[in-house]
Amino acid sequence: MFRKILVANRGEIALRIIQAAKKLGIQTVAVYSKADAASPHLKYADTTVCIGPAPSSQSYLAMEAILQTALQYDCQALHPGYGFLSQNALFAALCEQYKITFVGPSPNSMRNMGDKAHARSMMQEAGVDVVPGSTAIISSPEEALRLSHQLGFPVLLKATAGGGGRGMRLCRSEAELGQNFVQASLEAEKAFGNASLYLEKYIEGARHIELQVLGDAFGNIIHLGERECSVQRRHQKLVEEAPSPALNEQLRNHFGERAIKAIKKIGYQSAGTLEFIMDAESHLYFIEMNTRIQVEHPVSEMITGADIVEEQIRIAAQHELRKKQKDVTFQGHAIECRINAEDPANHFQPHPGQITRFRPPQVEVPGKIRIDTFVEEGCHIPPFYDSMICKLIAWGKNRPEAITTMQTALKNFVIEGVPTTIPFALQVIQSKQFTSGKYDTRIVEELIS
Ligand code: ADP
Ligand code: ADP
Ligand code: MG
Numbered sequence: 001m002f003r004k005i006l007v008a009n010r011g012e013i014a015l016r017i018i019q020a021a022k023k024l025g026i027q028t029v030a031v032y033s034k035a036d037a038a039s040p041h042l043k044y045a046d047t048t049v050c051i052g053p054a055p056s057s058q059s060y061l062a063m064e065a066i067l068q069t070a071l072q073y074d075c076q077a078l079h080p081g082y083g084f085l086s087q088n089a090l091f092a093a094l095c096e097q098y099k100i101t102f103v104g105p106s107p108n109s110m111r112n113m114g115d116k117a118h119a120r121s122m123m124q125e126a127g128v129d130v131v132p133g134s135t136a137i138i139s140s141p142e143e144a145l146r147l148s149h150q151l152g153f154p155v156l157l158k159a160t161a162g163g164g165g166r167g168m169r170l171c172r173s174e175a176e177l178g179q180n181f182v183q184a185s186l187e188a189e190k191a192f193g194n195a196s197l198y199l200e201k202y203i204e205g206a207r208h209i210e211l212q213v214l215g216d217a218f219g220n221i222i223h224l225g226e227r228e229c230s231v232q233r234r235h236q237k238l239v240e241e242a243p244s245p246a247l248n249e250q251l252r253n254h255f256g257e258r259a260i261k262a263i264k265k266i267g268y269q270s271a272g273t274l275e276f277i278m279d280a281e282s283h284l285y286f287i288e289m290n291t292r293i294q295v296e297h298p299v300s301e302m303i304t305g306a307d308i309v310e311e312q313i314r315i316a317a318q319h320e321l322r323k324k325q326k327d328v329t330f331q332g333h334a335i336e337c338r339i340n341a342e343d344p345a346n347h348f349q350p351h352p353g354q355i356t357r358f359r360p361p362q363v364e365v366p367g368k369i370r371i372d373t374f375v376e377e378g379c380h381i382p383p384f385y386d387s388m389i390c391k392l393i394a395w396g397k398n399r400p401e402a403i404t405t406m407q408t409a410l411k412n413f414v415i416e417g418v419p420t421t422i423p424f425a426l427q428v429i430q431s432k433q434f435t436s437g438k439y440d441t442r443i444v445e446e447l448i449s
Contacts, residue, residue: 001024001025001026001314001317001319002026002075002076002077002101002313002316002317003026003027003074003076004026004027004028004029004046004073004074004075004076004077005017005021005026005027005028005029005075005076005077005078005079005103005313006028006029006030006031006066006069006070006073006075006077006078006079006100007021007028007029007030007031007045007078007079007081008031008060008066008078008079008080008081008084008085009060009079009080009081009082009083009084009086010032010033010036010039010041010060010374010385011039011041011374011385011386011388012041012372012373012374012388012390012391013081013082013293013295014030014041014081014374015041015044015372015373015374016081016309016372017079017081017309018030018041018044018045019044020307020309020310020312020313021079021313022044023307023310024310024313024314026313027046027047028044028045028046028047029045029046029047029048029049029069029070029073029075030042030044030045030047030048030049031048031049031050031051031059031060031065031066031069032048032049032050032051032059033050033051033052033053033054033055033056033058033059033060033384034050034052034053034054034059035053035054035382035384035385036382037050038379038380039374039379040374040375040376040379041374047073049069049073051065051066051069052065054382054384055384056084056384056385060084060085060385061084061085063085063088063090063091063094066078066085067094067095067098067100070095070098070100071098071100075100076100076101077100077101077102077103077313077316077317078095078100078101078102078103079103079309079312079313080102080103080104080292081292081293082292082293082294082295083164083386086104086291086292086293087110087114087163087290087291087292088110089107089108089110089111089114090107092104092105092106092107092110093107101316101317102316103270103312103313103316104270104291104292104312104316105268105269105270105272105291106269109266109267109268109269109291110291112266113272113288113289113291114161114291115160115161116158116159116160116161116162116198116287116288117134117136117137117160117196117198118136118160119288119289120133120198120286120287120288121135121136122266123262123266123274123286123289124286126261126262126263126265126266127258127261127262127265128258128259128262128286129283129284129285129286130285130286130287131200131201131203131277131285131286131287132151132200132201132285133147133151133155133198133199133200133201134147134198134199134200136198137160137196137197137198138197138198138199141177141178141181141182144157144177144181144197144199145174145177145178147199148171148174148177148199151199151201152201153171153172153173153174153177153202154170154171154172154201154202154204155170155171155177155199155200155201155202156168156169156170156171156199156200156201156202157169157171157177157180157181157184157197157198157199158197158198158199158200159184159187159188159191159192159194159196159197160188160194160196160197160198161188161192161193161194161196162188162191162192163192164236165232165234165235165236166191166235167184167187167188167191167192168235169183169184170202171202181197184197185197200287203277203279203285205279205280205440205441205442206230206277206278206279206440206441207228207230207244207246207277207278207439207440207441208228208229208230208232208237208275208276208277208278208441209226209227209228209229209230209244209246209247209276209277209278209284210226210227210229210273210274210275210276210294211223211225211226211255211256211259211273211274211276212224212225212226212227212271212273212294212297212300212308213259213260213263213268213271213272213273213274214270214271214272214306214308214311214315214321215263215268215269215270215272215315215321216269216315216319216320216321217269217315217318217320218320218321219264219267220320220321220324221260221263221264221268222260222321222323222324222325222328223256223259223260223325223328224300224304224306224308224328225242225243225252225256225300225303225304225328225330226242226243226244226247226252226255226256227240227241227242227244227296227299227300228240228241228242228243228244228245228246229296230439230440230441230443231428231434231439231443231444232441232444233348233444237295237296237338238337238338238421238424238425238428238444239335239336239337239338239425239428239429239434240296240299240335240336241299241333241334241335241336241399241402242299242300242302242303242333242334243303243330243333245399245437245438246278246282246437251282255276255284256325259274260325269315270291270312270315270316271292271293271297271308271311271312271315272289272290272291272292273289273290273294274286274289275287275288275289275290293308293309293312295338295388295391296336296391297309298334298336298370298372298391298393299334299335299336299393300334302332302334302368302370302393302395303330303331303332303333303334303395304328304329304330304331305331306323306328332367332395332396332397332398332401332402333395333396333397333398333399333401333402334393334394334395334396334402335393335394335402335403335406335429336391336392336393337391337392337406337410337421337422337425337428337429338388338391338421338425339388339389339390339391339392339413339415339420339421339422339425340386340387340388340389340420340421341353341381341387341388341389341418341419341420342387342419342420342421343419344419344421344423344424345419346419348421348424350383350387351387351418351419352380352381352382352383352387352418353380353381353417353418354378354379354380354381354417354418355375355376355377355378355379355380355381355389355415355416355417355418356377356378356416356417357377357414357415357416357417358375358376358377358414358415359413359414359415360413361408361409361410361411361412361413362412363408363409363412365394365404365405365408365409366396366397366401366404366405367394367395367396367397367401367402367404367405368394368395368396368405369392369393369394369395369405369409370392370393370394370395371390371391371392371393372390372391372393373389373390373391375389375390381418389415389418389420392406392409392410392413392425394406394409399437400435403429403434403435406429407426407429407430410422410425410426410429411426427447428443428444428447431443431447433446433447
C-alpha cells in the first residue's frame with residue numbers, strides 16, 4: 001500500500017479522500033489555494049501545502065505546482081477527486097512519467113472516454129445501445145442539418161469535450177440548428193479548448209440512469225448497481241437516489257451484465273460511471289462515461305456497504321477487488337440532496353459568503369443520515385469554485401422510509417449566513433412526482449414554473 005498520497009482537490013471530496021486514506025493507514029498531503037487557506041478540511045491532512053492564488057488555473061489546475069509538491073513531499077500516489085484535473089489524460093500521463101500513481105484509469109482509457117463522440121462509438125462497437133445520432137464529429141452545419149432530418153427534430157448539439165452540464169444546445173427546428181451550430185462550436189472552443197461537436201436525437205422526458213463500475217488491474221469488473229439522477233437543473237444533478245424507481249431486478253441485471261461485458265472489452269481500471277438516458281419505453285441508451293469518482297457516489301455506498309474511494313485507492317495500489325459480482329448485494333434505499341449556497345428564489349444564483357450557523361439535523365429518524373461536508377460554523381464558501389456546502393444523504397429500509405428520513409433531516413438542518421437550496425430540495429422530496437417515483441428530467445422545470 002502507498003505510504004503517502006497527495007489530495008489534488010478541495011472541499012468535501014478532499015476530506016472524503018483524506019478519510020479513506022486514513023482508513024488505509026496512508027498519510028495525506030493536501031494542496032490548497034490561497035482562497036482556501038482557512039478551509040476546515042485542511043485540519044485533517046497530515047501536511048498542507050499552498051500551491052497558488054485563488055483562480056483554479058493557478059492552483060487546482062496547475063499541473064506543475066501539484067506534481068512538484070507530490071515529488072517534494074515524497075507522495076507515491078495522487079487522488080484527483082472530481083472536476084479540476086480528474087479527467088485530464090495529459091495530467092494522468094505526467095503523473096505516470098514522474099512515477100506517481102494517478103488514482104484513476106490509465107491515460108489511454110481517459111483519452112478514449114474523455115472524447116464523448118469517441119466514447120459513443122467505442123461503446124456501440126462493444127454492443128451497447130447509444131442514443132441515435134452522429135457516428136463521429138460533425139464537420140459542418142450542412143452535415144448537422146442532413147442528419148437532423150434523418151433523426152427528426154428535436155436534436156441536441158453536444159461538445160465532444162463537454163462536461164458539468166455545459167456545452168449542450170437543444171435545437172427544435174432547422175432554424176434553431178442553423179443559429180446554434182457556429183455559436184456552440186465557438187463556446188466549446190472557449191470553455192473546453194476543443195470546438196468539435198456531435199449530435200444526438202433529443203429524448204423528451206428522459207430519465208438519467210447511471211451505473212457505478214469498479215475494475216481492477218487483473219481484469220475483474222463489477223458493478224454496484226445504478227443511480228437515478230433525473231432531478232436536474234440546467235443538466236446538473238440536484239437530487240440522486242439508488243436504486244432507480246424505474247428499474248426492476250430483471251431490467252437491472254440485464255442492463256448491468258451488458259454494460260460490464262462492454263467495459264471488459266474496452267478494458268477499464270478504477271471506479272467509473274456509465275451514464276444512460278432511459279426513454280418512455282424503458283429503453284436505455286448510453287450517453288457518456290465519467291472516468292472518476294462522482295459527486296453522488298454515496299448513495300451507492302449506502303445501499304451496498306462499499307467504500308468506493310477506498311476501493312479506488314486499493315485498485316491503484318494493484319490490489320484485487322474483494323468482491324465478485326455475486327457477492328454484491330443491495331440493501332434498502334438511499335437519497336442524496338446537494339445543498340448549495342445558492343438562492344432558489346433568485347434563479348439559483350450562487351451566493352458565496354460566511355456560514356454563520358451550521359447545525360446538521362439532530363433528530364430521531366427511522367433510517368440513517370450521512371453528511372459529506374468540509375464546512376464548519378464560521379467558515380466561508382469562496383466565490384471562486386462551485387457553491388456546494390454539503391451533501392445530505394438519507395438511507396431507509398425502503399424508498400418511502402428514505403423519503404421520510406430525508407424530509408425530517410432537511411426540515412431540521414439549520415444553515416445561516418447564505419441562502420441555500422434546502423427549501424427547494426424539500427419541495428422536490430415532497431412533490432407528487434418524486435414520491436410517486438414517476439418523474440423524469442423535466443421535474444425541476446415543472447416544480448419551479
Ligand atoms: P457528477 O456526475 O459527479 O455529478 P458533475 O457533472 O456534477 O458530475 O461534475 C462534477 C464536478 O466536476 C463539478 O464540479 C463540475 O463542475 C466538474 N466538471 C465536470 N466535467 C467537467 C469538465 N469537462 N471540465 C471541468 N469541470 C468539469
Ligand atoms: P455532461 O458531460 O455535461 O454530464 P451528458 O452528456 O452527461 O453531459 O448530459 C447531461 C444531461 O443532459 C443528461 O443527464 C440529460 O439530462 C441531458 N441529456 C443528455 N443527452 C441527452 C439526450 N440525447 N436526450 C435528452 N436529454 C439528454
Ligand atoms: Mg454527464
